[in-house]
Amino acid sequence: MFTTLSKKFSKIFQNISQQGRLTEKNIQKTLKKVQYTLLEADVSISVINDLTKILKKKSIGQIINKSLTPGQEFIKIVQTELVNLINSPKKKINFFEKPPVKFLMVGLQGAGKTTSLIKLAYFITKKFKKKILVVSTDTIRPAAIDQLEILSKKSNINFLKSYKSQTPQEIVKIAIKHAIKQLYDILIIDTAGRLHNNEKMMQELQNLQNYIKPTETFFVMDSMTGQDALHSIKNFNNFLKISGIILTKLDSDHRGGIILSIQHTTKIPIKLIGIGEKIQDLQIFCPDRIIKRILGMGDISSLIEDLKINLKKSTIQKIEKKIKSGKNFNLNDFLIQIKQIKKIGGIEFLKNKLPLNTQMINQNMYNFNEETLKKMEAMILSMTPIEKEFPKILNYSRKIRISSGSGITIQEMNSYLKQFKNIQRLMKTAKKKGFNTLFKNFTNMF
Structure with a gap:
């Protein structure tokens, strides 16, 4: 990004x-x-x-x-x-109305509304513990309703079935009644993608919004469309009252200037950003953090939040307990952490949130990649239980055996074991200064 x-x-x-x-x-x-x-x-x-x-x-x-x-x-x-x-004083998402709070998703064809809807539902469920129902009014695009149903089931999001024979207003009427009866906190409504210059379709969307009276109307926008997107937002806003923008594909390799133009040009706040394809890759838009990343200062704050949210609580508690007890952090513990890093998005995900000067100064971290992670995992899996517990006993003959079993050279092994010693030192510091030191000094691990 x-x-x-x-x-x-x-x-x-x-x-x-x-x-x-x-x-x-x-x-x-x-x-x-x-x-x-x-x-x-x-x-x-x-x-x-x-x-x-x-x-x-x-x-x-x-x-x-x-x-x-x-x-x-x-x-x-x-x-x-x-x-x-x-920045905008209106950038916060409004949950605070009589339930079910209604969110309407709108945007151009192919902007990623349906996937953004699921990410939004997952994000709110995880972060704010809300009970959510999703429904599709897209009776135009083939398999649009089926797509939302499949994604909902995959993500454990409650889905209400709708049919192509129904009108969008009929679908919404049934959905609102169901949401009230089943005590849902939020109802998120998907709509068909449309071109902003198709006046008939825009009028239909306007009528739907007037009927629903949503708390939030999110315009889902592909960040790769560049300045053309500003015209689309303005034209949509002529028909609708857009309350916020969800900007997708910020993980892609593009120039990124659109994020600096939207608020100033349209006066509509960016509220959420999509930073990847995984379901957890949706974040609240934080202007100060984004600017730090644009200026090469990194985004350590959101990295810490991501680590705390995505790493298993039981795993964190287990390591914290071990640190407090004074026991050595061994290669078994490190193997658990390698698996957790892979789970949250891998090394590239972490590196993208570090300041550029940190990456350039710390050459070890700069060269650290997914392949390195795989090799370290293979190295540890090729060790005996006693070697994982006490890596100090790894002499030359043991290293030859591990090298043969894991497919990595002894030189690579020595480098990885050196990295591991850095982590052990960090763990000792965490015992004295508190567990949050692990997150604040995360780059020192490498």
Whole structure:
């Protein structure tokens, strides 16, 4: 996510951070680089112009050289103004109405409404412990209802069957009655994708919204569509009252500028972002965290949250208990953690949330990948129980046997065992300073 954009910003900031004193000339030069970077990222021209004016006003003429680190002070100004650019007081999801609270999903054809609906239902169930019912009013797209049913069953989400012979309003009427009777907290309604220039279909959607009176109407938008998406949002909003945007495919390799343009251009807040294909890959939109990632500062806060949510509570408690007891963290424990890392998305998922400078400085972490994880797992599985418990006994002859059984070289094995020693040291620190040290110093594990 934002890899190209992040690298360019990191380079710009690295250059200005090295300046002992900031002048109007070098600030202007840096702002030009910021403008070019944003243009290449497909940010709207009007957004770039407005942002540049604010940055000039805040940095040129300000006495930032009173700071011991004027370059850092300038970076802080850029960070603050980018957060202001994408922030909105209305970005929170509204759950607080008489149940069933109704959410309506709308968007262009192929934007990913149905999969986003399931991710949303799963996310709310997990995070807010709400009882949710989902239903489809898409009687146009072949197998649309079947798709929602299959995804619902796969994700343990309650699904109400609808039929192509029914009208969308008939489906919704039955769904609302069922949700009230069965005491559901939230009813999420899927709709057929439509083009914004099809006035007849847009009118039908408007009539459906007027009938439902949803608490939230989410416009599901593919982030890869770029600036064209802004026109779609505006045209949809002419017919509907869109309360928030779900931005999908932020994990894909695209320029990423659209996320900086939406709020400023349409005045509609981004409320949720899709960061992958897995059901858990949906997050609440946090402007400060997104900007940190765009600027190459990483997103450690959401990484910690993801780890705490996705790692098994029983596993965390088991390790925490072991740390507190003073017992050594051994390779059996490490094997459990390797499996947990694979479960939450793997090494690439973790690396994408780390600051770029951390990745570049810590070459071990930068070179650490899914293949490395597989090799480490194979190495541990090729050991005897006593070797896993006490890796210090691994002499040359034992390593030859493990190498033969796992298919990794002795040189690789020595490197992995060195990584493991780093983790053991971290565990000892966690015993003294508390279990949260594990999360705060997660990058040190590698």
